[in-house]
Amino acid sequence: MSSDVSGTRRPNVGVIGAGMSGLAATHYLTNRGADVTVFEASARPGGVVGSTTVDGRVIEFGPQRLRLSKPVETLVDEYELRDALRFGHDDQPLFAYYEGELRPMPLSVDTALRTDLLSWRGKARILAEPLTGPAKPDETVSEFLGRKFGTEAADRFMAPLYSGLYGTDPADMYVEYSLGRALEHVGIDGSILLYVAKRLLEGVETPPIVTFEDGLQTLPNAIYETHADDIHLDTPVTALERDGDGFTILTDDGGYSVDSVVVTTPAPTAASLLERIDGSVARTLDRFTYNPIGVVHLESGYDREGHGFHVIDDGFITNGSTWNHSMLDREGIYTSYVGSGDTDLLARDEKTIGEKAALEFESITGSSASPLSVEVLRPGMPAYDRSWAALDELSIPDGIAICSSYTSRAGIVGRIVDGKRTAETVL
Ligand SMILES: Cc1cc2nc3c(=O)[nH]c(=O)nc-3n(C[C@H](O)[C@H](O)[C@H](O)COP(=O)(O)OP(=O)(O)OC[C@H]3O[C@@H](n4cnc5c(N)ncnc54)[C@H](O)[C@@H]3O)c2cc1C
Incomplete structure (x- = not known):
């Protein structure tokens, strides 16, 4: 720990990775008074952004x-x-290329009425969704969407719209570890259709x-510039080791002692970094596929x-x-x-x-x-595929926090929210 002017000891946190997760965590950790050092493998901040x-x-x-959204705006x-x-x-349509034609996806009431992507029977079947039950154990995304909205709507736009983002077959994604978590994050625990209709009636704007x-990249660049003195670019972390009650972060430039570590790299890298700390956790992390x-x-x-x-x-x-x-x-x-x-x-x-x-x-x-x-x-x-069942076995050692899409929500907003939550947990 280091001390501030009042002599209060400040926690010393190492952050691995300066993508949106690492930068958001750095922002919120610093705001809460931590002494943060960031290690980024590449020559620029932002990761996939x-x-x-x-x-x-x-x-x-x-x-x-x-x-x-609010977290981004802040x-x-x-x-x-x-x-x-x-x-x-x-106010522009999104299309599905189906049977050789670009057809508007029914993502608004207007396009739902106009589109020829679905038959009238398929459109009517969507309206029965409030009568269907919640996700079942081990149900896949394609089974879940087919049961709730009918197979036509599920196969022609809903499942591809969701799973296409990740490049995974919706028949290989358990709802529990993928779509179910996304719905939970936006606060949907009952009918999806009624939730959407309520928001429309209440005039809630997206x-x-x-x-x-x-x-x-303007956003990660701005966060980087503010914290540049504490962010080491071109500095891949090669391993983590225990060091008394804290940890040593190893790089080719030497070792850095910290009280706690936030790991924001994708799971395969996190696995190799944690190998010396806990081999069993490393093997679990290695199971997540991308x-x-x-x-x-x-x-x-x-x-x-x-x-x-x-x-x-x-x-x-x-x-x-x-x-x-x-x-x-x-x-x-x-x-x-x-x-x-x-x-x-x-x-x-x-x-x-x-x-x-x-x-x-x-x-x-x-x-x-x-x-x-x-x-x-x-x-x-x-991939959020069947390998995500490994989440149930993931038990991260005390003093180490994971802030990454595989344990929480993908996307920039998800990363900012996770960065804030991680800062609160670590401190
Ligand atoms: C093609 C594509 C399209 C997307 N579209 C959208 C979209 O439209 N809207 C949206 O909100 N989200 C979108 N996303 C998702 C979003 O971009 C990601 O969820 C988010 O940017 C991930 O940030 P991250 O920091 O968790 O991971 P990353 O960006 O992967 O950052 C991890 C960082 O760790 C570094 N690193 C790796 N190994 C080491 C090491 N050994 N030592 C030190 N550093 C290391 C990497 O260099 C990297 O900078 C998209 C993603 C992709 C790939």
Whole structure:
């Protein structure tokens, strides 16, 4: 522990990783008076939140946008970033590519009435959801959504909309460790349809879609700059060891003694870091699987209004596409997510992956496209598949906290909330 001017001993916390989890934890730990040292393997902060500029256009390797919900807004204001915000268009459809056509997903009452993605029978079946019961033990996401909303709605948009984010087959995801937790986080413990209807009737507004003029990395950069003296970039942690009541964080530059540690790396790295502290915990952490994912930025003259599409038809390497051009007014930019979990495809060269993504974009939209950049993210997205049952056996040693998507909620908002909760727990 170190002391402040009043002589009060300040807890000395080591944070491993400076992605959104590590930076949020650093922000809240420092606010609570801790002495924080952060170790980040790469040369920049942000982790999977990464923006760059190609030919003068901003592109994003990870998330393309977020919602300005309360936790995000608080950070935006604390780091004086409001003027850098760029607002997206909320009122545009999201499409499903089904039986060779882009069809609007029924995500509003208006599109639900208009879309030809579902038959009238399929639409009527959705209305029976309040009569169905809660998730059953060992129920999968596809079984759960099929039982609640009917198989047509489940297969043609709901299951792909949820599981497509992670590149996992919804038949391999237990509700208990995936969708169920997400519903719990937003406070849904009964009918999903009644919850949505109540919010509509009460006029509860969904927070707006936002990014920053220079891309989402503006947020991690701002947090980093404020705490730069305590954040070591280019400094991978190689192991953790016990050191009396505390721990030593080992790096190639030497060892750092801390009272407690916050680990924010993906589970496979956390497993290797914890090996010397507790082999059994390391083996449990090693069971969580991730899906590598390819992110291809395309340039195209396609000009349809929408947020993008999910591919439901078989035979494509493209899982979905975000239309930055329409949603965020990023001219000519389209982002394709490809080959989720398909290690053979993602092992191929960038040129092959980019060209294939561009050809598929053309066959789906009718507009030609050319690749601007190709990035394969590893380990990629947490799979939230059957391997997540390992959570029940995960018992983290005292003094170490996990702040990461595999134990809690993925997404930037989830990471900020988890960072705050972690700071409260650690201190
Ligand atoms: C393609 C994609 C699209 C997404 N879309 C959205 C979206 O639209 N909206 C949304 O809210 N969320 C989205 N997400 C999810 C969101 O980006 C993540 O949940 C969040 O950014 C994860 O942050 P993290 O800090 O937990 O992990 P990471 O960003 O993975 O950070 C972990 C950090 O640990 C570092 N590290 C690893 N090993 C070591 C080591 N040995 N020593 C030190 N440091 C180490 C890494 O370099 C990295 O910086 C998306 C994610 C992806 C991949």
